[in-house]
Amino acid sequence: MITNFDKLCGDLEKQELEAPNGIASPSTYAQLLAIYLYQNDLCNAKFLWKRIPQNITSSNPEITAIWSVGQKLWKKDLPGTYQTLAAYNWTEPVANIIRALEEKVRERTLNLIGRSYSSISLDTLVSMTGLSRDAALHSCRDRKWTISNDGITINPLPPAQPAPLHTSSEDQLFKLTEFVSFLEN
Template sequence: MLSNFDKLCGELEKQELEAPNGIASPSTYAQLLAIYLYQNDLCNAKFLWKRIPPNITGSNPEIAAIWAVGQKLWKKDLAGTYQALTAYTWTEPVANIIRALEEKIRDRAFNLIGQSYSSISIDTVILMTGLTKEAVLHACRDRKWVVGDDGFTVNPTPPMQPAPLHTSSEDQLFKLTEFVSFLEN
């Protein structure tokens, strides 16, 4: 199922392709660039940035601010990403995409922490999530992570992975038989 951003991305790409003289509106470019970042499609974001006409990038500080976020994501600089996200006052409709982007980056950071660390300092979690200490402690408790007695360390638990769907041997044999029969006929 496509998300609203996936549908909007398709519409914006179409607008860009069908734009008169091949130049879309700054709003189209800004939204499309933000959606590519939301989708973690950094390559398309970079190519879009390179094809936006210089007069638009130079006269539209919001597009430049979105690309500043993209550059931080490209370099995997989480702390810098959060700084770039809060350094600009976003306008609608880009603000909705940026809020969703920030949530998604934060969720990915928490998942990464859960998968990668058995113990981590609160300060590192703050840097990786861009949250305040109180918000980090609250988020850790929500995830059932153990906060050390010293108040400076967290012991995360790995995120729950969906159980793989197992099929019985008989089901697999039946499917294989059907496939071979199809190929023979």
Template sequence: MITNFDKLCLDLEKQELEAPNGVTSAANYAQLLAIYLYQNDLCNAKFLWKRIPQNITSSNPELAAVWTVGQKMWKKDLPRTYQALAAYHWVEPVATIMRALEEKVRETAFTLIGRSYSSISIETVVSMTGLSKEAVLQICRDRKWEINDDGVTVNPAPPVQPAPLHTSSEDQLFKLTEFVSFLEN
């Protein structure tokens, strides 16, 4: 199982650069494109798609399916992103990357919901996360989000922010002294 996508990305980029005429295999392109999506590097994904030779893009359905996911992500269309992820039967090693991508997109959606809404309909959460209503309700309970009595809305709790690091009084005094000295000069 692939666990270090950053290292794999560098390896795949290197393979593309060192390939004859700068053209690597369709499998390498599919993995690299999927990793760019996982990294939310949509610009690099788009540039990669544009530089892949037409004969490779047209003859490789998995590569085209990865790009379809990228197009939905580019448009920030979460429901269709999940549909595109589910519409294709991914083959390893791309399948591992696409599963990780789906989990990351879903977690990002939950974080966004927690930060942005004080109240939201459960159906909207279902749409934004691509999960069933039952799964959404369970995750809301796990996250300690308040499910209203009407059973239609949920009140998300914002994600817990790490406590700011406190500097010692000595450090603060030193910084203040440096600042005042700078202003006096």
């Protein structure tokens, strides 16, 4: 199981650049597109989608399915993202990346919920994380979030983060933009 997606991404980008006639293999495109989504690099994913030759996208439904996930992420449609991830029977080596992508999206969502909400309904949490009710409750307990007696309301705690020694203006602007965008959607 490959977990160093940054290195794999570099290798795949090199394969794409060095491909004969400038056209890489469908597997290269599929893995690279999935890795861009894993890295939350939606701009590069969109540019890659636009430069994949039409004959490759039309003859490889997995690439189209990966891009469907990218479109859901682009629109910040979390329930749709999980539905799209579950709707396709992914093949290796893309399945490995897709599993990691799903976990990373879920982890980012849970961290954002912890930072953004003082209370949230279990149904909303289930919808935003793509987990079953039992799995969502288990995840809340693991994070030491308070669950009301009726089991309907969750009181999240912000994730513990080490204090940065220095935060650049770009980092602060990125975090603020991510937070505001999350609240608007």
